[in-house]
Amino acid sequence: MSEVLLRVEQATIHFGGLKALSNFNLEIRRGDLKGLIGPNGAGKTTAFNILTGVYRPTSGNIFVAGQWVNGAKPHQINRLGLARTFQNIRLFRALTAIDNVRVACLAEASPLISAERLDAIRQKGGLTGRLANLLDSANDYYDWWRALALTPGFQREEERLTRRAEELLKIMGLAHRRDEEARNLPYGEQRRLEIARALGTRPKVLLLDEPAAGMNTREKSELMVLIRQLRDQFSLGILVIEHDVRLIMGICEEITVLDYGETIACGPPEKVRSDRRVIEAYLGDSYLDTHPEVEQAARR
Amino acid sequence: MQSAQATVKAVGLPYGVRGILPILLAIPVIALAQWLLIGLPNGPFVIYIASIVGVNLILAVSLNIVNGMTGQFSIGHAGFMAVGAYTAGKFSLHAKDLVISHLPAAMSDQVLFLFALLIGGCTAALCGFIVGLPSLRLRGDYLAIVTLGFGEIIRVILQSTEAFGRALGLAGIPQWSSLFMVWIWAFITVLAARRIAGSSHGRSLWAIREDEVAAEAMGVDTTSYKVRAFVVSSFFAGIAGGLFAHFVPIINPGSFTFVKSIEVVVMVVAGGLGSTTGAIVASIFLTLLPEALRSAFTAISGNAEIAQRVDQIRMPIYGLLLVTLMLVRPQGLFGNRELWDVIPRWIPRRRRAA
Numbered sequence: 001m002s003e004v005l006l007r008v009e010q011a012t013i014h015f016g017g018l019k020a021l022s023n024f025n026l027e028i029r030r031g032d033l034k035g036l037i038g039p040n041g042a043g044k045t046t047a048f049n050i051l052t053g054v055y056r057p058t059s060g061n062i063f064v065a066g067q068w069v070n071g072a073k074p075h076q077i078n079r080l081g082l083a084r085t086f087q088n089i090r091l092f093r094a095l096t097a098i099d100n101v102r103v104a105c106l107a108e109a110s111p112l113i114s115a116e117r118l119d120a121i122r123q124k125g126g127l128t129g130r131l132a133n134l135l136d137s138a139n140d141y142y143d144w145w146r147a148l149a150l151t152p153g154f155q156r157e158e159e160r161l162t163r164r165a166e167e168l169l170k171i172m173g174l175a176h177r178r179d180e181e182a183r184n185l186p187y188g189e190q191r192r193l194e195i196a197r198a199l200g201t202r203p204k205v206l207l208l209d210e211p212a213a214g215m216n217t218r219e220k221s222e223l224m225v226l227i228r229q230l231r232d233q234f235s236l237g238i239l240v241i242e243h244d245v246r247l248i249m250g251i252c253e254e255i256t257v258l259d260y261g262e263t264i265a266c267g268p269p270e271k272v273r274s275d276r277r278v279i280e281a282y283l284g285d286s287y288l289d290t291h292p293e294v295e296q297a298a299r300r
Numbered sequence: 301m302q303s304a305q306a307t308v309k310a311v312g313l314p315y316g317v318r319g320i321l322p323i324l325l326a327i328p329v330i331a332l333a334q335w336l337l338i339g340l341p342n343g344p345f346v347i348y349i350a351s352i353v354g355v356n357l358i359l360a361v362s363l364n365i366v367n368g369m370t371g372q373f374s375i376g377h378a379g380f381m382a383v384g385a386y387t388a389g390k391f392s393l394h395a396k397d398l399v400i401s402h403l404p405a406a407m408s409d410q411v412l413f414l415f416a417l418l419i420g421g422c423t424a425a426l427c428g429f430i431v432g433l434p435s436l437r438l439r440g441d442y443l444a445i446v447t448l449g450f451g452e453i454i455r456v457i458l459q460s461t462e463a464f465g466r467a468l469g470l471a472g473i474p475q476w477s478s479l480f481m482v483w484i485w486a487f488i489t490v491l492a493a494r495r496i497a498g499s500s501h502g503r504s505l506w507a508i509r510e511d512e513v514a515a516e517a518m519g520v521d522t523t524s525y526k527v528r529a530f531v532v533s534s535f536f537a538g539i540a541g542g543l544f545a546h547f548v549p550i551i552n553p554g555s556f557t558f559v560k561s562i563e564v565v566v567m568v569v570a571g572g573l574g575s576t577t578g579a580i581v582a583s584i585f586l587t588l589l590p591e592a593l594r595s596a597f598t599a600i601s602g603n604a605e606i607a608q609r610v611d612q613i614r615m616p617i618y619g620l621l622l623v624t625l626m627l628v629r630p631q632g633l634f635g636n637r638e639l640w641d642v643i644p645r646w647i648p649r650r651r652r653a654a
Contacts, residue, residue: 006503021429033371052517054513073512073516073521074516074517075516075517075518075519075520075521075522078516078517078518078519079519083517083518084517086514086517090511090513090517091510091511091513091514092506092507092510092511092514092515093510094506094510094636095503095506095507095510099503099506101521102503103500103502103503103515103518104505104518104519105500106500106520136522140528141528141531143501144455144496144501144528144532147495147496147499147500147501147502148492148495148496149319150318150319150495151319152315152316152319154499155315155318155360156315157500158499158500161500168461190469197518198518200518201519
């Protein structure tokens with residue numbers, strides 16, 4: 001078995017009296033391709049927001065790459081290897097395609113004080129331990145100084161970064177849009193650019209929030225091929241939220257179904273498809289009572 | 301935002317030279333400009349005005365890093381300028397009789413002056429850090445309120461502290477500043493702003509301005525980026541203050557009021573939020589405008605008293621200008637682009653094709 005990259009144990013979140021998500025469990029390993037479906041307002045995006053640190057779960061535990069991340073900030077969780085796209089596209093609209101990706105391709109800075117030394121200082125704990133954060137921000141300021149003085153090392157780093165961003169654009173078929181502002185791209189390309197940007201952060205797990213929304217049938221089938229290809233090329237674990245049942249049944253090996261924040265089914269596509277509670281959630285239970293043939297058809 | 305990718309273009313220069321070359325080129329040019337201006341019949345006046353322009357340019361370009369590139373709204377820039385001016389001024393008052401051994405007196409003064417500036421800049425940067433750390437965690441208008449408060453606190457402290465001369469301010473600060481010093485610093489500020497804009501740090505700032513949630517999700521530590529932008533911006537405001545203190549006869553709290561902060565904000569907004577060249581053009585234009593009006597009035601009426609009044613109606617004119625600009629061109633003169641991105645767009649398409 002490959003390593004567990006993301007594990008969610010009994011994650012629950014309340015907004016006032018509303019239980020937006022309760023006892024949500026999930027495990028993603030390298031090479032996994034899992035799906036998350038459910039009717040509108042079922043808590044899918046809430047689940048994503050908990051995983052990525054936008055919300056802090058009321059109870060339960062989340063581990064990214066073996067680290068407990070409850071209450072960590074989104075950028076910290078991202079650094080651990082969890083990247084996402086957004087349901088309503090959130091590109092940096094006025095930035096060019098390449099710059100969108102370059103923002104995500106954070107430079108591997110050559111810092112003033114190495115990470116190992118910082119960790120050693122942190123281990124000492126107490127006031128000295130707290131000093132480590134201050135020293136870490138000295139690293140950041142040093143890196144700004146390198147940008148201001150335009151040191152040779154900094155220039156080389158920027159070129160490396162640009163090359164990597166160009167490569168990602170090429171993979172996502174956007175190389176010809178390199179210097180186009182993101183807001184001027186067609187819809188389908190904006191979605192692909194969001195994936196390119198997410199890949200820029202060198203993720204281990206990729207969370208795709210309705211990647212096919214607004215795409216036509218042809219674009220959707222291309223996207224299916226692409227998602228599989230990305231998983232294999234970058235050896236990622238991928239979790240997809242999608243409304244398009246054909247797409248999600250076509251690519252996912254395991255599907256979790258949410259309804260009113262509850263996990264009502266979890267398993268391989270065939271099993272989920274024939275689950276009575278899933279059909280109920282999507283079509284309503286009265287519908288099932290009057291149309292028993294639907295359930296039978298699903299079972300076949 | 302073409303500006304972000306217009307880094308120092310690969311002109312085939314070796315990496316080691318690119319960092320320092322612009323400054324090496326600027327030194328003789330600015331020195332020559334100073335030499336030419338001193339020769340003019342009303343040289344001292346021209347140099348005084350040019351120094352004021354330079355100081356305002358530094359203020360506008362540095363504020364643009366926070367208000368334009370990062371999209372945060374700070375309206376307390378005069379506060380940081382005051383911190384720089386008083387710290388540097390105080391240092392020079394104590395150090396003016398010192399002479400660094402083995403150096404000629406003039407040279408020694410300039411070294412001390414540079415020290416004073418850096419002390420002023422660093423103190424302002426420290427204030428920026430202290431003000432920014434708690435307030436930049438918040439979103440929206442909070443920063444505006446906090447910076448406004450900071451500016452006023454600084455002014456009140458200066459006004460009521462004996463060591464800073466209360467309302468009378470500091471007098472007798474040695475007049476060490478020169479056009480050369482002011483414009484070298486203006487050049488450094490512009491260079492720094494452009495380099496930030498074109499680096500990965502600058503791109504992160506643009507990203508914060510565009511969509512903070514997405515930037516955070518892409519691994520950008522938004523709070524600390526904002527604080528760093530704020531610190532750099534405050535540093536240069538402090539430098540501007542230090543320069544100012546060394547060429548005006550007296551500094552008092554009246555020079556660093558809320559009105560001054562707004563003046564700088566107007567320059568940045570008028571030039572286009574995020575456009576460094578826009579801030580440059582707007583700061584030069586808006587500083588020279590009252591001077592031009594004043595001499596125009598003097599020439600027409602021959603009455604110096606009317607000309608004096610121009611100074612009093614400066615703010616209404618600013619306001620009117622801003623209202624007109626917002627109605628006609630809400631994105632400012634250049635929007636978030638730079639001069640060289642905008643000019644080609646103004647040329648009619650037909651002529652470009654030809």
